[in-house]
Amino acid sequence: MARQLYELVGARDLRFSPFCWRARLALAHKGLEAERIPCRFTDKDRIAFSGQEKVPVLVDGDEIVSDSWAIACYLEDAYPDRPALFGGANARGIARFVNTWADTRLAPALVRLVMPSVVANHLDPADHDYFVSTREQRLGKTVAELRAERPEHLQAALAELMPLRQLLTQQEWVNGETPGYADYSTVAMLQWQRLVEGDELLADERRIREWRDALVEQVP
């Protein structure tokens, strides 16, 4: 296949990366298929051709695009006749705000919750030491500390969901009348959390769960 998506893989082939989910959701929205190429955290040589060290990486013919936001913009611009991810320059700007909120508020809250489960259950053994040392350094906490603090991290993550919770009582999708990239950049984070540790976080959030499930169901 001329189109390939390099994506993170964990133990038992679990593909939990939120950034890779964004790319998969964007491809599905455009009705485009891609061969999914698994890549562990430490498989840096597999994606060296992209000139950077993170997944997702999309290869589309001669084009090589890394970073989930850049992939969404590339797909929107390269496939204008397919369903719109944004729907215009101003809408792209607002979707970027949502993407930035998900990156800077939601993801940091969720990572404190999911990290102990990722380490205990979902890493390929080859990635264990690299993942633990880089994440403990980044978060300034050990895995054991994060595990012990779970109740407070659960409350903090629920607090970050407030704008989403409120918006979804007022409209069907974050994007408005139909799903768009603003939904995908957000739901990818909650899909990551769900795949790694289940539904405790959203146990009392039926509307958010239904919105999430409707979106991720579209992905082949």
Ligand SMILES: N[C@@H](CCC(=O)N[C@@H](CS)C(=O)NCC(=O)O)C(=O)O
């Ligand atoms: N800003 C990037 C972030 C991508 C990212 O952090 N990917 C993680 C997987 S979830 C990664 O490849 N990490 C490699 C590493 O930590 O060495 C995006 O939006 O795609």
